[in-house]
Amino acid sequence: MTVKRTTLTLSLLLGVCCAQAAQLNQRDSIWPQLNIAVKKSTAVEQQVEALLVKMTLAQKVAQMIQPEIRSISVDDMRRYGFGSYLNGGGSFPNNNKHATPQDWIALAESMYQASIDDSLDGSTIPTMWGTDAVHGHNNVIGATLFPHNIGLGAANNPQLIEAIASVTAREVMVTGIDWVFAPTVAVVRDDRWGRTYEGYSEDPEIVKAYSAAIVNGLQGRADKDFLSDTRVISTVKHFLGDGGTEKGDDQGNNLASEADLFRLHAQGYVGGLTAGAQTVMASFNSWHGEKLHGKKYLLTDVLKDRMGFDGLVVGDWNGHGQVKGCSNQSCAKAVNAGLDIFMAPGDEWKALYHNTIAQVKSKVIPQSRIDNAVRRILRVKVRAGLFDKPSPAKRPLAGKTALIGNKAHRQVARQAVQESLVLLKNNQQTLPLSAKQSILLAGDGADNIGKQSGGWTITWQGTGNSNSDFPGGQSIYDGFKQAVAKAGGKLELAIDGNYKHKPDIAVVVYGEDPYAEGNGDLDNLEYERDDKTNLKLLQKLRADGIKVVSVFLSGRPMWVNPHLNASDAFVAAWLPGSEGGGIADVLFDNGIDFKGKLSFSWPAAPHQTAVNRGDSSYQPLFAYGYGLTYQSKQTVKQLPEQIDNDPSSRTPLVILQGTVKKPWQTYIAHDGKRQLVNSSVASNAAIELRTIDKVVQEDARQLHFAGNGKGAMIIEQPFPDDLRDYSENQGVLSFDAKLLTSNDSAVYVAMNCQWGCDKGVEIANPLSSKGAEQWHNLTIDLSCFKQQGVDFAKVFSPFALYSQGNAKLDIANIQIIPDHKISPSISCR
Numbered sequence: 001m002t003v004k005r006t007t008l009t010l011s012l013l014l015g016v017c018c019a020q021a022a023q024l025n026q027r028d029s030i031w032p033q034l035n036i037a038v039k040k041s042t043a044v045e046q047q048v049e050a051l052l053v054k055m056t057l058a059q060k061v062a063q064m065i066q067p068e069i070r071s072i073s074v075d076d077m078r079r080y081g082f083g084s085y086l087n088g089g090g091s092f093p094n095n096n097k098h099a100t101p102q103d104w105i106a107l108a109e110s111m112y113q114a115s116i117d118d119s120l121d122g123s124t125i126p127t128m129w130g131t132d133a134v135h136g137h138n139n140v141i142g143a144t145l146f147p148h149n150i151g152l153g154a155a156n157n158p159q160l161i162e163a164i165a166s167v168t169a170r171e172v173m174v175t176g177i178d179w180v181f182a183p184t185v186a187v188v189r190d191d192r193w194g195r196t197y198e199g200y201s202e203d204p205e206i207v208k209a210y211s212a213a214i215v216n217g218l219q220g221r222a223d224k225d226f227l228s229d230t231r232v233i234s235t236v237k238h239f240l241g242d243g244g245t246e247k248g249d250d251q252g253n254n255l256a257s258e259a260d261l262f263r264l265h266a267q268g269y270v271g272g273l274t275a276g277a278q279t280v281m282a283s284f285n286s287w288h289g290e291k292l293h294g295k296k297y298l299l300t301d302v303l304k305d306r307m308g309f310d311g312l313v314v315g316d317w318n319g320h321g322q323v324k325g326c327s328n329q330s331c332a333k334a335v336n337a338g339l340d341i342f343m344a345p346g347d348e349w350k351a352l353y354h355n356t357i358a359q360v361k362s363k364v365i366p367q368s369r370i371d372n373a374v375r376r377i378l379r380v381k382v383r384a385g386l387f388d389k390p391s392p393a394k395r396p397l398a399g400k401t402a403l404i405g406n407k408a409h410r411q412v413a414r415q416a417v418q419e420s421l422v423l424l425k426n427n428q429q430t431l432p433l434s435a436k437q438s439i440l441l442a443g444d445g446a447d448n449i450g451k452q453s454g455g456w457t458i459t460w461q462g463t464g465n466s467n468s469d470f471p472g473g474q475s476i477y478d479g480f481k482q483a484v485a486k487a488g489g490k491l492e493l494a495i496d497g498n499y500k501h502k503p504d505i506a507v508v509v510y511g512e513d514p515y516a517e518g519n520g521d522l523d524n525l526e527y528e529r530d531d532k533t534n535l536k537l538l539q540k541l542r543a544d545g546i547k548v549v550s551v552f553l554s555g556r557p558m559w560v561n562p563h564l565n566a567s568d569a570f571v572a573a574w575l576p577g578s579e580g581g582g583i584a585d586v587l588f589d590n591g592i593d594f595k596g597k598l599s600f601s602w603p604a605a606p607h608q609t610a611v612n613r614g615d616s617s618y619q620p621l622f623a624y625g626y627g628l629t630y631q632s633k634q635t636v637k638q639l640p641e642q643i644d645n646d647p648s649s650r651t652p653l654v655i656l657q658g659t660v661k662k663p664w665q666t667y668i669a670h671d672g673k674r675q676l677v678n679s680s681v682a683s684n685a686a687i688e689l690r691t692i693d694k695v696v697q698e699d700a701r702q703l704h705f706a707g708n709g710k711g712a713m714i715i716e717q718p719f720p721d722d723l724r725d726y727s728e729n730q731g732v733l734s735f736d737a738k739l740l741t742s743n744d745s746a747v748y749v750a751m752n753c754q755w756g757c758d759k760g761v762e763i764a765n766p767l768s769s770k771g772a773e774q775w776h777n778l779t780i781d782l783s784c785f786k787q788q789g790v791d792f793a794k795v796f797s798p799f800a801l802y803s804q805g806n807a808k809l810d811i812a813n814i815q816i817i818p819d820h821k822i823s824p825s826i827s828c829r
């Protein structure tokens with residue numbers, strides 16, 4: 001017996017050891033050791049160790065917590081001594097969108113002074129402030145805003161990119177901020193992703209070169225002015241595979257092989273880390289079902305141990321809370337996997353701080369891991385000179401507010417706009433424009449700096465801005481005015497296209513409205529799917545005998561065949577930013593030609609969403625690298641406008657099957673007040689929800705409405721889904737239900753009812769006529785919800801049940817099924 005057991009243990013041990021060794025062998029055959037430009041220095045390491053030995057556990061954990069400015073006070077900084085803090089997209093000092101550069105500096109200064117004040121926490125380690133300066137210092141009014149990355153990719157000019165990054169670093173330094181969460185080095189493989197525009201290209205080649213250039217521009221060159229007074233720390237993000245999720249789902253699941261993970265998705269890290277990027281941000285996405293924030297193999301074994309990254313890994317916006325078994329308040333698994341700093345916005349930072357300390361004390365997190373994390377944080381701070389530089393307000397660039405949006409900076413941005421434009425069509429040499437022509441400028445993008453700048457522009461989503469929020473910036477119209485004034489021609493601006501004087505030529509500027517992150521996810525690439533205002537305008541102008549030029553603003557290539565057909569010339573302008581004048585520079589006959597080439601293939605069909613120029617069976621409309629110049633005499637022929645409606649591309653959307661599928665979460669509400677459900681029984685005064693068994697364990701839910709106000713169970717996610725492929729193709733909401741008691745109360749199924757359910761489809765009646773106390777499958781025609789006003793382009797909550805009455809029922813197997821051939825049990829047609 002004993003012998004047997006020993007052999008068993010031994011062989012088990014051997015099995016573990018050898019599986020590990022095999023994994024490391026495989027790792028080393030895929031991932032290289034990088035030759036990183038910033039070398040370890042004895043002086044730096046000694047300084048770090050000297051600090052580390054004097055620190056208490058609480059001080060160490062505080063270095064690892066990064067709260068957000070909306071959720072901490074300067075006093076919290078004094079008391080806890082956080083290693084860093086951030087402002088999220090659209091988060092400003094004093095919650096004031098119009099905060100001045102002085103307000104930004106004042107906050108940086110007080111946070112810094114509080115961090116080095118040891119009166120409460122015993123620590124004098126300076127904190128650092130991180131911000132999303134992702135296309136210029138984009139949270140600050142008046143800053144120079146560069147084209148979003150997709151446009152820069154089309155410019156394919158690494159030198160220009162380095163100049164852009166150094167301008168960004170300078171504008172950030174004026175406001176006393178130390179650290180920038182850029183570049184995004186996602187290699188985007190599916191244009192449905194709402195963050196497509198944050199990527200430079202679908203192909204790793206540009207991403208790799210650019211990553212190095214941006215890092216050099218932000219941090220300075222490792223052998224020159226590295227992290228000097230005009231430079232900031234940079235972050236290569238989001239590690240790893242964010243651009244390769246299934247269906248382009250934001251925060252979704254990447255199923256690439258390990259070899260492809262390296263070959264495609266990791267090339268930006270090869271570029272950026274080799275150049276010396278000091279920080280890496282962990283990604284929200286999963287790799288084969290496991291969230292990156294908890295993935296030790298990639299964060300530690302690959303990134304740190306193999307590639308040799310010796311800086312710090314910061315998490316993304318409560319990303320640790322998405323790791324299995326974790327919450328925003330507690331996640332030992334992420335630390336153990338190699339996360340060095342928790343990005344902890346919201347109020348949960350406090351619980352997270354205490355829980356992490358407790359987990360070290362109970363040895364769930366080894367002390368050595370904490371020391372390693374803090375060593376990395378301190379190493380970055382020492383390298384950045386934070387212990388030697390004066391306080392934020394006294395640094396050389398601080399307060400030089402004239403640098404923010406200054407002329408030279410804007411000139412760099414304007415050049416980037418010029419170089420990013422891609423000419424897709426120019427039949428009969430419609431372009432260039434002559435300023436002597438009589439020109440109509442139309443479209444809702446023509447005089448709209450917010451629209452031309454996209455998401456991550458002052459506000460997080462880039463919405464709610466007007467031209468006056470961009471002092472010093474130029475709309476596209478501003479540039480046209482300048483161009484025409486010089487030549488003495490005629491220009492009329494009419495947003496809706498209703499001109500007063502018939503022009504020779506019309507330039508129509510239109511495209512996507514701003515969005516950020518998962519809010520931009522789409523289910524196919526058809527532009528103007530629901531509303532053809534711009535297409536009709538192009539066609540009307542054409543019918544009036546006017547030549548038409550389209551300037552298309554978008555965060556991704558889109559299927560625009562009808563618009564291409566209705567235009568004589570078509571320019572993909574991406575999201576150019578604050579220097580709209582760059583458009584006129586190229587469109588008019590000024591001697592500046594088009595330089596931009598597609599860094600993303602352009603789709604031939606709405607459902608051709610996955611990009612892959614390496615695959616010979618992939619036939620886009622315009623290939624990667626395409627882009628006309630004024631020398632090209634090419635004609636783009638009439639294109640098919642028929643939409644290929646392929647039902648095989650549509651699969652059921654499973655919402656609850658056993659468990660509620662990610663990213664949805666379950667809430668219960670009482671008269672509109674909600675709480676997240678994270679246990680098998682949850683209740684409020686109006687509803688009790690419990691997990692029960694139907695066929696297998698815990699595969700169904702029982703809801704008991706108490707008749708005490710409006711009770712609801714809501715399945716929801718923070719970002720919406722585009723479900724138009726279902727609503728437009730005879731989709732049904734299908735689920736199993738068993739009515740236990742209803743007492744004649746109405747029970748409603750509703751969609752998108754997160755802020756107080758009031759509409760919906762009644763199900764107690766049909767269920768009781770089918771027979772109570774038995775399971776039935778109900779299928780509700782999606783048009784029932786559509787008629788009630790549900791916008792299927794943005795569904796946050798695909799399923800909710802609510803009642804004011806006293807009723808009890810069980811439900812299971814919730815899904816949305818497309819192309820339902822049989823007639824639904826509840827129909828509204």
Ligand code: BGC
Nearest residue numbers: 087088089090091317460517
């Ligand atoms: C923040 C953004 C952040 C987002 C994440 C917003 O409230 O301002 O910076 O990226 O939440 O969901």
Ligand code: BGC
Nearest residue numbers: 087088089132181237316317
């Ligand atoms: C985004 C990051 C960003 C962070 C802070 C997150 O939601 O994914 O790219 O740096 O918010 O705003």
